[in-house]
Amino acid sequence: MSVEQAKRSTWQYELVLVSYHSREQLEGLFATLPLDMPVVVIDNAKGADRVDELLADRPNSRYLDSGGGKGFAKAANMGIRSSRYDYIVLGNPDSRPTVDVIDVLVDDLIADPELVTSAATMKGHDDKPELGNGGWEPTPRRVLLHVLGAHKVAPTSALFARPTPGRPMNPEWLTGACMAVRRATFLDLGGFDETFYVYNEDMALGRAIREAGLRQQLHTDLLVPHGAGGSGAGKTWMLQMRGASMVRYLRKHNAPARVNVMRSMLVAGYAGRTVLSRARGKKAVADEHAAYIKGLLVGPPAP
Template sequence: MNPPDVSVVIVNYNGLRFLPECLDTVRAAFVRHSVEVIVIDNASVDGSQAFLRTRPDIRYIESTENLGFTGGNNRAAREARGQVLLLLNNDTRCDGNLDGLVDEALQPEVGVAGCHLVYGDGRLQFSVGFEHTPVRIALSWLGLEKQWRTPDVFRRVQTRPGFYALSNPSVDWVSGACLATRREVWERLGGLDDAFFMYCEDVDYGRRVRQLGLRASYRADVTVTHYEGAGKAWAGRATVLRTLRSYLLFVTKHFGRGAASRLALSLGLVFSAKALAHAGRAVVSGNPERRALQRDKRNGYFQAARQSFAAWWKQTPVVAR
């Protein structure tokens, strides 16, 4: 049997409610390119495994442990036979044809390609970003990132809606929620860096692609719905801590331990301020649900501040996952 043109790799962890739509739409998303779909389950406990075992249209890998987004993709990619790897989040819906994204990834000067992402309600989802310098990471947490008139130094992601209306052949990185790369580029880079359990692995991959002299490219004419967050009031404490860990790892890797230590101190101060702000909101809020949310945010940011200061003091990026 001839190998497929594309290997779609999906990492699943407790995503049963999204899987049927994701798998049904991804098969219909390729017209000109042949495709195989590889799904790896990261030790889900929501019934995902039983469901995936019934799908004859996928190649299924069942992990006995949670390998994270990065480890899951790396494990599944070892089984891929396609010329192009297309990493796709499990909480996605393919809204049209993905052939154009594959065509982009096949360009010899392109190392990685991403597409136009939208939330479930149709709102634009920011899927292209700026280089994650230590200064930009620290400033982006001040809460000004989505202000359109804010200078780009305050942004990790491109937030101007007009940007996403046109394809861009040269960007810093694209979202790992839907990311296409040639398998030979993936193998040259050794896949995603396993040090990143989740978060920032796509930023790191984009940087390493550019270090090879290749481009990261954005296709505006390819759209995928990504249900990220699914209406949650906030990302949650674990997400903040994992993001902090990944940022410190990224800066240590690409800018040095001293830069990471200074970033840890800066983020510790920012997180402390955010925790105090949420503590104040919890006190004045008359709504019990909103008060509980503000307290949860307060506790999450206080914990992130403590871990940031600990990383600064010990000059190490290793904080809890």
């Protein structure tokens, strides 16, 4: 059955997509989804690439102009707060979930009232699960094991999760690249922490869910293609922002001395990776590691 023919009389959820110069990626995503699927696009680029035009033939779609420069957390909250659906599904413009996958995630929430989020496992171009499908609360031990690369032999030992397909894994937070969310509970918990421009808002949400005594779930049996094309700002800009967001998170939940220990380990670890990448002739990778270090040390890049 074609995408155009695969229509429903009712939908139980709305797909929430934050766009920043992501028209090409959204075109690819929409080509795989039913025309009548409810979807809201929150445009963080002030209409620069006219993503509103992509919704003209989608009867259950909404377009929100964030005004630009809001970051992911604020933009996503804007779409979720204004939704009329009990369940929403967060997606990335460069993710490629199927309706069947989304249905499973939403059905999880319907069946279990204590489940706040249910996420699929994102896979890269090599068809293998990505590192960062979720992860664990940063501690000095976990940060040390991360910089040592211990996750390669002990997948649950460090900071970020790389699931094995079909093998259960229970991270303490989940990435929002393809994640169903119980809207009312999400809002009761305060939504995404808007002090994070991008990155670590998912880590903060996982913490809020745990502290409320509620649950989240990662489906390692549902793999969704991710990274079909770059979206957002330049890669080094994003990596610097990632480093800055990590330090912001650490400061929110740890004493200064503990923050300094973890930040120092991250700086040392990524400095080593920078040197090694340059020695191997991988300048782009080295520049990305260096940008992450810059974020850890001096904060976010200029807008």
